[in-house]
Amino acid sequence: KNQVEQSPQSLIILEGKNCTLQCNYTVSPFSNLRWYKQDTGRGPVSLTIMTFSENTKSNGRYTATLDADTKQSSLHITASQLSDSASYICVVSLKAAGNKLTFGGGTRVLVKP
Amino acid sequence: EAGVVQSPRYKIIEKKQPVAFWCNPISGHNTLYWYLQNLGQGPELLIRYENEEAVDDSQLPKDRFSAERLKGVDSTLKIQPAELGDSAVYLCASSSQGDTEAFFGQGTRLTVV
Numbered sequence: 001k002n003q004v005e006q007s008p009q010s011l012i013i014l015e016g017k018n019c020t021l022q023c024n025y026t027v028s029p030f031s032n033l034r035w036y037k038q039d040t041g042r043g044p045v046s047l048t049i050m051t052f053s054e055n056t057k058s059n060g061r062y063t064a065t066l067d068a069d070t071k072q073s074s075l076h077i078t079a080s081q082l083s084d085s086a087s088y089i090c091v092v093s094l095k096a097a098g099n100k101l102t103f104g105g106g107t108r109v110l111v112k113p
Numbered sequence: 114e115a116g117v118v119q120s121p122r123y124k125i126i127e128k129k130q131p132v133a134f135w136c137n138p139i140s141g142h143n144t145l146y147w148y149l150q151n152l153g154q155g156p157e158l159l160i161r162y163e164n165e166e167a168v169d170d171s172q173l174p175k176d177r178f179s180a181e182r183l184k185g186v187d188s189t190l191k192i193q194p195a196e197l198g199d200s201a202v203y204l205c206a207s208s209s210q211g212d213t214e215a216f217f218g219q220g221t222r223l224t225v226v
Contacts, residue, residue, distance in 0.1 A: 043217030
């Protein structure tokens with residue numbers, strides 16, 4: 001069973017609308033949780049990084065939240081743009097394994113005009 | 114600053130042939146990762162190096178995959194012989210020692226026919 005589960009697997013939204021992606025993890029204890037954006041044909045690029053003690057982090061129109069008690073994180077995209085079309089991957093760094101990165105399967109977002 | 118550089122970007126080979134991928138990490142980064150990413154899924158770790166030492170190769174199929182990181186800088190990943198199921202994107206990433214922020218290259222898309 002994957003230790004990092006993301007939902008939905010994919011979604012389609014209209015340009016200008018908001019959306020929220022979910023990440024549930026069982027990896028514990030972790031060093032940090034991050035969200036990556038991966039454009040088609042590109043490597044993942046880090047959007048946000050949160051440590052155990054942080055519960056929110058923003059990067060422009062991207063806002064990530066973290067609830068360490070329920071082991072859930074979300075990524076909120078505000079006023080979506082066509083360039084937001086990509087896969088968004090939740091990654092947990094496992095402290096006990098030398099900060100090994102555990103990746104979720106990603107959510108594929110398509111923004112339509 | 115140059116990012117992680119991978120080559121080639123694309124490779125098409127016939128099954129049973131050998132193939133090699135090359136990665137040049139960000140200058141000064143001691144940690145280097147090779148990941149495999151299947152279509153629509155998150156990256157899966159193949160091997161992690163700390164300098165020239167492979168510290169985690171538990172997921173590397175050693176019967177056909179091999180990797181090296183001579184002098185603790187550049188790295189190569191080899192598959193011999195390639196199988197149809199090896200078709201995927203092979204991502205290289207690097208990070209500073211003690212820093213879990215991993216920077217990814219653009220990947221090599223391998224197609225085995």
